[in-house]
Amino acid sequence: MNDIQDGLAERRWGMVIDLDRCTGCGACVAACKVENNIPEVDPSEAKIGRVMHWIRIAKHEEKDPKHGDIRTYPALCYHCGNAPCTMVCPVHATYIGIDGIVGQTYSRCIGCRYCMAACPYTVKVFNWFEPKWSPELRDHTNPDVSLRYAGVVEKCTFCSHRLLAARDDAACAGRDVQEQDYQPACAEVCPAQAIAFGDLKDSDSTVARSARSPRAHYLLEELGTHPAVIYLNEREHRV
Amino acid sequence: MSDTLMTPQDIDADLYRSVEQNGPGFYYVAAGFIAIIVFGLYRYYLQVKYGLGVTGMNQPVTWGFYIINFVFFIGISHAGTLISAILRLTQAEWRRPITRMAEVITAIVLVIGGLHPILDLGRPERMFNLLKWGRLQSPLLWDVVSITAYFAASTVYLYLPLIPDIARLRDRGTRPQWLYKLISWNYQGTPRQQEVLHKAMNVLMIVVIPVAVSVHTVISYIFAMTLEAGWHSTIFGPYFVAGAIFSGIAALMVVMIVFRRVYHLERYLKQIHFSNLSRLMLVMAIFWFYLTFSEYLTGFFGSEPAELDVMMFKLTGPYAVPFWLMIFFNFVLPVALLSRERTRTIPVILIVSIGICIGMWIERLIIVVPSLTIPYVDYPYHPYWPSLTEISLFAAALSAFCLGFMIFARFFPLISVWEIEEGRRNAVRETSERIASYLPDPPPSDDLSEFSSPGGV
Numbered sequence: 103m104n105d106i107q108d109g110l111a112e113r114r115w116g117m118v119i120d121l122d123r124c125t126g127c128g129a130c131v132a133a134c135k136v137e138n139n140i141p142e143v144d145p146s147e148a149k150i151g152r153v154m155h156w157i158r159i160a161k162h163e164e165k166d167p168k169h170g171d172i173r174t175y176p177a178l179c180y181h182c183g184n185a186p187c188t189m190v191c192p193v194h195a196t197y198i199g200i201d202g203i204v205g206q207t208y209s210r211c212i213g214c215r216y217c218m219a220a221c222p223y224t225v226k227v228f229n230w231f232e233p234k235w236s237p238e239l240r241d242h243t244n245p246d247v248s249l250r251y252a253g254v255v256e257k258c259t260f261c262s263h264r265l266l267a268a269r270d271d272a273a274c275a276g277r278d279v280q281e282q283d284y285q286p287a288c289a290e291v292c293p294a295q296a297i298a299f300g301d302l303k304d305s306d307s308t309v310a311r312s313a314r315s316p317r318a319h320y321l322l323e324e325l326g327t328h329p330a331v332i333y334l335n336e337r338e339h340r341v
Numbered sequence: 342m343s344d345t346l347m348t349p350q351d352i353d354a355d356l357y358r359s360v361e362q363n364g365p366g367f368y369y370v371a372a373g374f375i376a377i378i379v380f381g382l383y384r385y386y387l388q389v390k391y392g393l394g395v396t397g398m399n400q401p402v403t404w405g406f407y408i409i410n411f412v413f414f415i416g417i418s419h420a421g422t423l424i425s426a427i428l429r430l431t432q433a434e435w436r437r438p439i440t441r442m443a444e445v446i447t448a449i450v451l452v453i454g455g456l457h458p459i460l461d462l463g464r465p466e467r468m469f470n471l472l473k474w475g476r477l478q479s480p481l482l483w484d485v486v487s488i489t490a491y492f493a494a495s496t497v498y499l500y501l502p503l504i505p506d507i508a509r510l511r512d513r514g515t516r517p518q519w520l521y522k523l524i525s526w527n528y529q530g531t532p533r534q535q536e537v538l539h540k541a542m543n544v545l546m547i548v549v550i551p552v553a554v555s556v557h558t559v560i561s562y563i564f565a566m567t568l569e570a571g572w573h574s575t576i577f578g579p580y581f582v583a584g585a586i587f588s589g590i591a592a593l594m595v596v597m598i599v600f601r602r603v604y605h606l607e608r609y610l611k612q613i614h615f616s617n618l619s620r621l622m623l624v625m626a627i628f629w630f631y632l633t634f635s636e637y638l639t640g641f642f643g644s645e646p647a648e649l650d651v652m653m654f655k656l657t658g659p660y661a662v663p664f665w666l667m668i669f670f671n672f673v674l675p676v677a678l679l680s681r682e683r684t685r686t687i688p689v690i691l692i693v694s695i696g697i698c699i700g701m702w703i704e705r706l707i708i709v710v711p712s713l714t715i716p717y718v719d720y721p722y723h724p725y726w727p728s729l730t731e732i733s734l735f736a737a738a739l740s741a742f743c744l745g746f747m748i749f750a751r752f753f754p755l756i757s758v759w760e761i762e763e764g765r766r767n768a769v770r771e772t773s774e775r776i777a778s779y780l781p782d783p784p785p786s787d788d789l790s791e792f793s794s795p796g797g798v
Contacts (some may be wrong), residue, residue: 151399151723162719177718186568192481193467193474212470213393213463215403216481220567224401224716228463230394252392253463322717325568 114183114202115260116302116330117289118312119176123296126174130157130288130297134178137261137287139243141233141250152230156258157288175333176288176297179204179225179258180321183328187217187226196255202302202330203260213253222325226257260299261286281307302330356758359604359750361515371747374740381737384730385460393463397728401720402713406731407461410738412560412705413588414454415488416581417698420589421447422495423553424621426546434772435617437764438609441757442600443593444499449745450592451492453738458484460734480566483559491549491556498545501538504528505759520752557585564708570647571640571655571712580632584701587625587671591697594618596746598691600755609756612687619679619690622697626675633668651715659724660711663703670700 134140134157143154157178164171181204188196188204195211198204218226232252235243243249246263250256268283281300289297300309309332312318317334388395398405421443428436458481459465475482508528511521528534561581564572574580594615601610637656640648655664674696678684710725727735749755 147394150397151402151721152394153400160719190479190481190567192476192479192485193470194476195470195474210467210470210474211464212467214458214461214481215463216479216563218400218403219569219713222568222717224718224720227400228403229392230398231392252394255463325717327568 111200111202112303114302114330115181115265115284116202116300116309116313116332117178117260117286118298118309118318118332118334120296120298120312120334121173121175122317122334122336123294124174124176124292125294125296126159127293128159129291129293130176131155131159133287133291134258136239137244137247138259139235139247139249141229142235142239147230152228154227154229154233156225156227156256177223177225177321178288178331179260180223180327180329180331181258181260183330184326186220186222186327190216190220192216199262201265203262203265204257205259205262206254206256208248208250208254208256211254213255215255217255222322222327226255228255229253353758353761355605355608356754356756356761357510357513357515359755360510360752361513363751367747367751371744374744374747377733377740378737378744381734381740384733388460388730389465393461395728395730397726397731399723399725401716402710402723402725404461404709404713405725406727406735407457409702409705409709410735411454411457411461412581412709413702414450414457414738414742415560416557416585416588416701416705417592418447418450418454418491418495418589419553419557419582419585420593421445421450422491422498422549423586424590424593426498426549426553429542429546430550432775434764434768435614437760437768438606438756439593439597439614439618440760441499441502442596442755443589444495444502445746445749445755446589446593446596447495448492448499449742449749451488451495452745453741455488455492457738480559480562483562487552487555487559491552494545494549494552498542498549501542501545502757502760503753504538505530506754506757509758510753554582557581564712569712570645570715570717571651571708574636574639576632576636576639580636583625583628583632584704587622587629588698588701590618590622590625591694591701594622594690594694595698598687598694600746600750604750604755606756609761615687615690616682616685619685619693622694623675623679626672626679626697630668630672633672647715647717651712654711654715655707658711660707664707667700667703667707670696671704 135155138156140154140156143152147153157176159174160177162173162175164173181202183198183202185196185198185204188198191197192214193210193212195207196204196217197207213228215228218224218228229250229252233250234240244263246267264286265279265284269279272279272283281304285299289299298308298312300307302310302313304310312334313332315334317336318332319335320329320332323329384395396405396407425436425440425443429440459468462468471482471485475485477483504525505528507521507525508530511518511525515521528538558578558581561577565574565577567573597610597615597618601607637652640652654660675693678689678693714722714725
């Protein structure tokens with residue numbers, strides 16, 4: 103067990119997504135794309151499975167027509183406390199950071215894609231080609247987020263560049279970073295306020311209280327990955 | 342005893358044919374293979390230039406031909422050393438004309454297979470991060486360690502029994518003399534040298550067996566250590582090792598039959614060798630089926646949804662044709678044709694062996710791709726099809742294997758000459774002595790007065 107679970111780490115950033123509020127509008131996807139300089143992919147490439155998203159709207163179709171509905175839910179990196187991707191990485195390019203955020207070091211990644219194969223949630227994406235942006239976007243990339251290049255794996259970082267900035271601001275003000283200092287782009291932009299973000303270790307935080315709700319559940323909980331993303335769902339069928 | 346000089350060498354002159362008599366045919370065939378390799382390298386250059394997007398891989402199928410071929414080629418490499426070591430260790434006398442070829446296959450295929458993960462890297466220039474930042478907790482590092490060890494052990498294991506033959510080539514004045522002089526280490530066949538050589542070979546043949554087993558076990562761990570449905574299985578280690586030996590024997594048979602024909606080695610590689618090896622292959626076919634059956638039955642009976650999805654995807658879905666072809670090639674065909682002495686003829690064995698090579702390649706495909714295609718979560722379905730780059734690099738790898746084998750045969754005998762001579766000289770006597778030692782001791786008989794009762798008449 104690592105320190106994320108045994109309580110050594112002071113914080114564990116986590117996210118609660120209320121699926122009863124989520125409309126599947128995709129604002130989080132767009133915000134993430136812009137915030138994190140995620141490259142554009144040609145439609146022809148996207149069609150054969152090279153699409154690049156750090157958060158996507160997953161579609162769940164019930165096989166049994168009796169239940170015949172399609173449910174959607176935002177799927178992103180779950181920042182597992184017991185992350186299968188970090189365990190298989192041969193070069194320490196993906197790792198669990200001190201605040202529970204699973205990071206990816208682009209400059210060290212050798213592009214073996216073992217982490218992608220090992221991730222049971224299939225949330226990692228690969229730079230199959232040199233990334234490209236339309237000219238307008240290329241000139242307005244987020245300077246806080248490094249641009250990736252061909253041959254490395256990338257994924258959601260919970261907008262950790264915002265955490266770094268918030269930490270600096272807090273340090274200047276002579277205090278610790280607070281929950282309200284830091285929100286990922288998807289949580290900030292969600293028009294239905296379905297995405298809450300905060301410290302799961304602080305038992306009074308919104309996310310920690312929601313995580314205790316009877317509506318709460320984890321995706322693929324049975325695998326024992328201890329995700330930091332929690333779904334809330336009133337309905338009988340989860341996710 | 343200087344066995345390099347005493348034996349009349351003309352008896353085994355056929356064995357030097359590949360080294361000493363070379364027509365232009367060699368160069369034509371070699372040129373053909375080199376052309377295929379160059380084309381493959383050109384496609385690889387494009388892959389490095391533009392990115393792995395030139396392959397057919399995608400999300401979620403992040404591994405394709407390169408990893409399949411990696412597992413396949415490393416599997417073939419078990420032919421060699423393992424079979425040759427086991428046959429030597431068990432003192433199977435019929436091994437003598439076989440071991441060398443088996444060892445050569447290992448050495449060549451191991452290089453080719455070992456390069457495949459590098460083909461698969463998005464950033465091959467960072468390969469040395471594996472040494473600089475390597476995490477020994479990652480199964481990929483286990484692979485690096487165990488394949489390196491296997492390569493070291495099996496090349497030495499190829500080289501040691503080659504030394505007396507190199508000395509023979511040196512003494513025959515075969516060119517290039519400088520090469521043979523250099524790498525024969527002044528071997529003269531003195532009793533002391535023979536003793537050291539035998540001792541070293543005995544140590545290596547024992548060391549090489551656990552190393553070989555570890556190699557394919559660890560390769561299976563790459564898959565088995567993840568949580569993917571269809572991969573996360575405890576049987577994978579032995580399953581991969583058994584499959585590796587199985588495909589290794591088949592590849593060895595193909596090579597033996599082809600080179601027997603090309604270099605006229607019919608006097609050495611006789612029906613009995615193929616018959617014995619094909620019996621071994623038949624046993625492995627049945628064992629392979631048993632493991633496959635166990636693997637699928639446990640998945641099916643447990644009916645875990647994710648596991649069952651992947652399984653049905655293989656058995657009845659888009660991978661049904663390759664799946665049942667695999668069963669046909671790996672089980673039905675060998676059992677049908679190799680069980681009877683009458684059908685165990687060399688052409689039939691060749692067909693069955695090629696079938697097993699194909700079947701075992703499909704097995705690797707069936708393991709690698711479907712589990713990735715059907716992930717746990719809801720993900721758009723993107724089937725995997727290899728691109729021209731992957732196909733041409735596969736062709737290049739096969740050509741590199743053939744070319745490597747040809748070049749080896751161009752410089753060294755494909756059948757161990759000294760072991761053949763040794764066999765001719767000693768095997769019958771040694772074997773009869775050995776068999777005599779198995780026989781029950783004579784009874785402490787009463788009617789032999791000198792052994793029995795002192796008071797007897």
